[in-house]
Amino acid sequence: MNAENTLTIAKEDNGKIIRVRYGDLIRIELEAMGGAGYGWYIDNLNIEYLELLSEETKVIAKGKTGAPVMGVWLLKTKQKGSVQLQMDHYRIWEGKDKATEHFSVTLAIE
């Protein structure tokens, strides 16, 4: 993996159109309230364009009970074109309809 080809996307990129190159790696970082039962879930990943390589969890608030954790998803672009990546923050037993946050970016793969 070449770190120079990894693009990091975070909460502030929500709603943006982001240009990436075919073969690039995309790293998504979003805070999740896991201690409250919430998680981020990818909504119908388009596997023609993107391949999910891994998920990672970071503890970002030392010592605090209930603090959010940072979820990190690593994806690889597989095909040129435009694809939307949608994620939702909800409790799995309550369902996406009760999501408290939504995250979406459009990836223009060149």
Added chain:
Amino acid sequence: MHKKRLFAAGILFVAVLFLVSTMSFADELTDIQTAIKAKGAKWAAGDTSMMKLSKEERKKRLGLIPDLAPESEMSVALEEQVAVVPAGLDWRNNGGDFVTPVRNQGSCGSCWAFAATAAAESAWLIAQNWSAMDLNLAEQILVSCSGAGDCGGGYIGSASWYIQNTGLPEESCFPYTALDSNDNPPVTCSLACLNWPNSANKIDGYSGVSATVDAIKNALNTNGPLVTTMAVYNDFFSYSGGVYTHVTGSLAGYHAVVIIGYDDTGHYFIVKNSWGSGWGSTAGYGTEKGYFLIDYSQMSNDVSFGASTLKYSLTSTNSTITVGAPNGGETWQAGTTRTIIWNYTGDPGSSVKINLYKGTSLNRTITSSTPVGDSGSGSYTWTIPSDVAAGSDYLVNVISTTYSSVSDMSDGYSTIVAAQAFGAAGLTTNGGSGLSGVTMTFSRISGTGSIPASVATDANGSWSQTGFQMGTTYRVTPSRSGYTFSPAYIDFSSESTGLNFIATPIPPAGFIVVSANGGENWKAGLTYSIAWTYTGSPGSKVKIELLKNGVLNRILTSNALTGSGGTGSYKWKISRTQATGNDYRVRITSTTNISATDTSDGNFSVSK
């Protein structure tokens, strides 16, 4: 007993890379269930029917090694107890139900506040021997006022310290919002009800419990439900019953919960969560979900269950308080004044708080502090507010404000009936005759009774209204355009007739010029007083014009004060260049009512 550092610092970064399995959530659920079976676990993963990743998107996961529990802010004295304890305990069924309903923290990271509050609620119920009472204390106080944390996480030790030293009011004082002072708009402590610390519920103390099964069991038996922490993994989200053991999934965060019991036969703790009653299971008692069972083994693996555990205490004293009245069977009427009576022994402190319960729910705090009394007895005179709903299930609770555990509740239910209604009537006259069309408006001076609608006097000047409530003092105020009334209003608090008013017509607004009103000879360069009288309400300002031979010569002022007491004046310094003449007059006009005007009756002179 010995002391040791209970809470160790957690590692900043816990990261586990895991491959993503090629499955839908349904498949993931199957995967969890497979892992449960493969590892011989004894819990069930529920089908939420929610999709996570599509079948092709997921690859296999690697394991996750979490570090220590996150609570690290303080050392707490540990009490190593050696005691014989029963093989099982559930505080929901231990001579009563001393666990309050499952709450829901929402998407705010306030588990630390919910766990501490729930344990405090149970400590209170146990100390008072109140079974199945929904004592609902305000978690928002901890989130917005305590400094122990916020929606981004917090500390159970600091929260417990705050409950001991400041306490928590009832939920109604500061309803939970799942927001904190960092949100927009901010939910700050200033939004809590006024003077809430005066009626806050405290614990007497708290201390740490060693992270062993025996120590936790001992503390559960001795103190009641315990606050504790654990690491949450994704498989825990799907828990729907049985005895949880971590079998798969990545770390989702650190969490605080309340241990309410255990079972040696099943080798598990019974735990109350704060994710609402739509999650989890009943954990073997009642119908309310929101609980889980967790195997003892999860204390010593990556779940780190029980790593940071606190027990609460409400120290009992030799003092007692016993409610004498109402103690069951009484019928009191809203709007009337009654005496609440209690007896006490020992020294319960100098004052008590009195609460009114309706059924199992707090209705209101009657007083947050009143003297405990003398020579073993005390009383409080209570005017029952008119807005107390009628009901036959009221209880009065008298609590020492010094020792939270010293209190008593009425032995049985008493009845409060609706406030007695009464009427009021009167007459409005003008020159001895009734005056119709006068609007009688009612307002509340004291008390909480409802306010009847306004009424108008009839052709005879009479008015009447009903629906006033005993215990409330009302005011009736008459009004009709063009009239003043004497008295301006009358207060009343019981059945009343003869609430009479005398109306006086307000004269029409008008002016009469007093000087110069004709015949004066004023010298240019000197100052003279233009004076007038007025009637009615011509407004606060007047315009004064100088006329010469009936034609406007100049405006002397556009905003002179009208005056007071029916008279006004204006100092006019006549310009040395003012043309001489014997045909001048002045005109006074209201600036707000041009019909209120007057002009000098005759001409006056201006000379050199």
